[in-house]
Amino acid sequence: MFLRALPYIKITVLILFIVFACLPLVQMTMISFIATLPQPGTDVGSLTFGNYANILSDPNLRAAFGNSIAYVLINICITVPIAIPAAYAFSRMSFLGDKHLFFAFIAFRITPPVVLTLPIFQLFSALGIVNSVFGIALAHCLFNLPISIWILQSFISAIPKEQDETAFLDGYSRPRFIWTFLLPQIAPGIAVTAFFCFMFSWVEVVFARILTTTNGKPISMAINALFGFQTDIGLVMAVTVASIIPGAVLVFSMRHHLSRGFKVGKI
Amino acid sequence: MKERNNTGWLFVLPAALLLGLVGLIPLITVINYSFFEIFILDRRFWVGTEWYNEIISSGRFWSSFGRSTFFSTLVLAIQIPLGIAIALCIPKRQFWVGLALAGVALPLLVPWNMIPSLWLSLLNPDTGIVGRMMAAFGWSAEWKMSAVQTWAVIIIMDTWHWTSLVVILCYSALTTIPASYYQAAEIDGASPWQVFRHIQLPKLQYVLLMAVLLRFMDSFMIYTEAFPINAGGPDGATMFLAVDLGEEIKAFNYGPSAARSVLYFLIVLTVAWLFTKAQNKIDAPETTKAT
Numbered sequence: 001m002f003l004r005a006l007p008y009i010k011i012t013v014l015i016l017f018i019v020f021a022c023l024p025l026v027q028m029t030m031i032s033f034i035a036t037l038p039q040p041g042t043d044v045g046s047l048t049f050g051n052y053a054n055i056l057s058d059p060n061l062r063a064a065f066g067n068s069i070a071y072v073l074i075n076i077c078i079t080v081p082i083a084i085p086a087a088y089a090f091s092r093m094s095f096l097g098d099k100h101l102f103f104a105f106i107a108f109r110i111t112p113p114v115v116l117t118l119p120i121f122q123l124f125s126a127l128g129i130v131n132s133v134f135g136i137a138l139a140h141c142l143f144n145l146p147i148s149i150w151i152l153q154s155f156i157s158a159i160p161k162e163q164d165e166t167a168f169l170d171g172y173s174r175p176r177f178i179w180t181f182l183l184p185q186i187a188p189g190i191a192v193t194a195f196f197c198f199m200f201s202w203v204e205v206v207f208a209r210i211l212t213t214t215n216g217k218p219i220s221m222a223i224n225a226l227f228g229f230q231t232d233i234g235l236v237m238a239v240t241v242a243s244i245i246p247g248a249v250l251v252f253s254m255r256h257h258l259s260r261g262f263k264v265g266k267i
Numbered sequence: 268m269k270e271r272n273n274t275g276w277l278f279v280l281p282a283a284l285l286l287g288l289v290g291l292i293p294l295i296t297v298i299n300y301s302f303f304e305i306f307i308l309d310r311r312f313w314v315g316t317e318w319y320n321e322i323i324s325s326g327r328f329w330s331s332f333g334r335s336t337f338f339s340t341l342v343l344a345i346q347i348p349l350g351i352a353i354a355l356c357i358p359k360r361q362f363w364v365g366l367a368l369a370g371v372a373l374p375l376l377v378p379w380n381m382i383p384s385l386w387l388s389l390l391n392p393d394t395g396i397v398g399r400m401m402a403a404f405g406w407s408a409e410w411k412m413s414a415v416q417t418w419a420v421i422i423i424m425d426t427w428h429w430t431s432l433v434v435i436l437c438y439s440a441l442t443t444i445p446a447s448y449y450q451a452a453e454i455d456g457a458s459p460w461q462v463f464r465h466i467q468l469p470k471l472q473y474v475l476l477m478a479v480l481l482r483f484m485d486s487f488m489i490y491t492e493a494f495p496i497n498a499g500g501p502d503g504a505t506m507f508l509a510v511d512l513g514e515e516i517k518a519f520n521y522g523p524s525a526a527r528s529v530l531y532f533l534i535v536l537t538v539a540w541l542f543t544k545a546q547n548k549i550d551a552p553e554t555t556k557a558t
Contacts, residue, residue, distance in 0.1 A: 006459060010355070011356070013352065013356045014356040014357060014367060017353050017356075017371065017430075018367065018370040018371060020427065021370060021371055021374050021431065022370060023389065024374075024385045024389050024427065025373055025385075026396070027389045027395060028385055028388070031394075078285070082282050082285060083282065085278040085279070085281070085282075086281070086283075088278055089278035089279045090275075093272045093274070093275035093278070094272065094275070095273045095274070095276055096273055098275065099543070101279060101283065102543070103539060103540070105282070105286065106480070106542060106543065107535055107539040110480065110481070110535050110538060111290065111294075111532060111535050112488035112509055114488070114509050114512055114513055114516070115488075115512070115532055116293040116294065116297065116528070118296075118297070118516065118521065118525070119293035119294075119296035119300075120289065122296070123288075123292060123293060138288075141285055141286070142286070142290050149282060199375055202376065203375070203376065203377065205378065205379045205380045205491050206490065206491065219378060220378035220381070223378065224380055236381075237388075240381045240385070243378055244373065244377060247372075247373075247375075247376030248369055248372075251368060251369045251372045251376075252365055252369045255369065256365070258368060258438070258439055
């Protein structure tokens with residue numbers, strides 16, 4: 001009896017959870033289509049696309065979208081190429097202090113950004129990269145690099161080691177082996193890694209806040225700037241909806257990679 | 268066996284250098300500041316361990332510590348089992364799996380500073396979906412006055428925000444189980460519980476460890492989301508560790524905030540150490556099997 005009902009129970013639980021996950025977003029989307037501040041031509045409370053039109057016409061908001069996309073892309077371009085050789089080393093080689101180094105990486109991943117805000121701000125001012133997308137991209141490496149190494153390492157460990165050895169016998173050097181044989185095989189892993197980098201970086205606010213006081217503000221900070229004496233909450237919600245769209249598109253296009261799964265191996 | 272080869276260092280060097288720049292150097296700076304009284308950054312006085320004594324002996328620190336520990340315990344107790352359960356409910360390979368995954372992942376993509384606003388507007392008794400429903404059931408809109416209800420709101424909000432991460436990690440680990448395992452289990456007449464206990468759970472070990480680590484630390488140091496819900500109230504009932512630190516930084520108390528940061532980093536180190544211990548423990552039986 002229970003066994004026959006099991007598939008239906010599963011579907012019901014899943015649908016309930018998705019409803020729970022989407023409920024605040026539905027609320028948000030509803031408000032984003034409502035005029036919440038008196039404006040010429042529309043009554044407060046009436047249905048409108050005006051909030052979305054306002055995003056397009058506000059140069060600050062347009063710039064914020066550009067900044068967010070820019071720093072996330074820069075972050076991925078720094079993180080992934082550095083993480084691949086490190087993940088390879090952790091997966092295949094045993095070297096002096098490898099366990100301790102991995103431990104240090106894990107410790108930095110879980111260090112809360114608020115602990116390091118002040119010195120990072122000072123350091124980055126000295127380097128002249130505050131108020132720029134490059135500064136945020138670099139700061140986010142603190143948590144994205146360890147997690148990328150961890151994910152990539154699991155993908156590399158899933159590839160049989162015999163392949164490395166055959167390639168070395170054939171006269172390939174390690175870097176050439178990684179480039180010609182390993183990279184194509186872990187391509188799904190690289191995609192998953194980039195997705196996780198995007199996910200953790202796009203929504204982060206602590207570093208984004210302290211590193212952008214005048215310029216280079218990402219979406220999250222541009223939304224913050226909208227709060228004031230008379231907050232246009234409809235516009236706030238519309239910007240938030242728009243900020244979720246790139247990620248949602250990315251998850252949907254990544255669905256096969258995510259559901260192909262990654263086997264998490266040992267270091 | 269992995270080969271013993273110190274050229275491995277060349278491969279991890281870029282990563283180590285980068286983390287040295289954005290992690291280690293700031294950390295050393297913080298440790299340095301924590302021993303000084305600082306008015307402006309150029310003018311400072313050595314005070315030794317005064318800030319540490321002050322924090323350790325203050326009741327405020329320990330009550331925040333207790334609250335954060337309790338909060339993280341609740342978060343783990345709810346989100347990890349729920350995440351596993353939802354991951355088990357997602358079907359293996361069907362066309363709408365992609366849509367289900369995207370639906371589940373949406374909360375992870377909302378900028379963190381907007382999450383409290385979302386939930387406040389959801390709970391608004393006049394305009395919010397949930398708020399109006401609750402009002403119809405006679406629930407008072409005065410939840411901000413009650414510590415228990417404020418806690419419930421923050422726990423539900425955090426569950427909404429982060430369970431999806433557990434789901435995605437578990438789901439992708441589950442998909443690596445070969446179909447033949449399930450077929451063998453079916454032939455043996457294994458119950459769903461036995462399948463879970465002996466086939467699915469062992470595959471989940473590593474990702475669960477990672478999920479527990481990430482969820483524990485992020486909830487223990489919850490900052491951006493918790494404060495705006497009720498400004499740490501009522502009566503400081505939702506003042507968590509990171510909120511205390513944030514307040515000190517906002518007040519430009521460089522010395523005390525640095526000392527606090529160092530104490531928090533020691534907690535981080537302890538947790539990371541427990542994590543690697545646990546990971547080695549999972550590894551150990553497998554390596555003995557292999558040899």
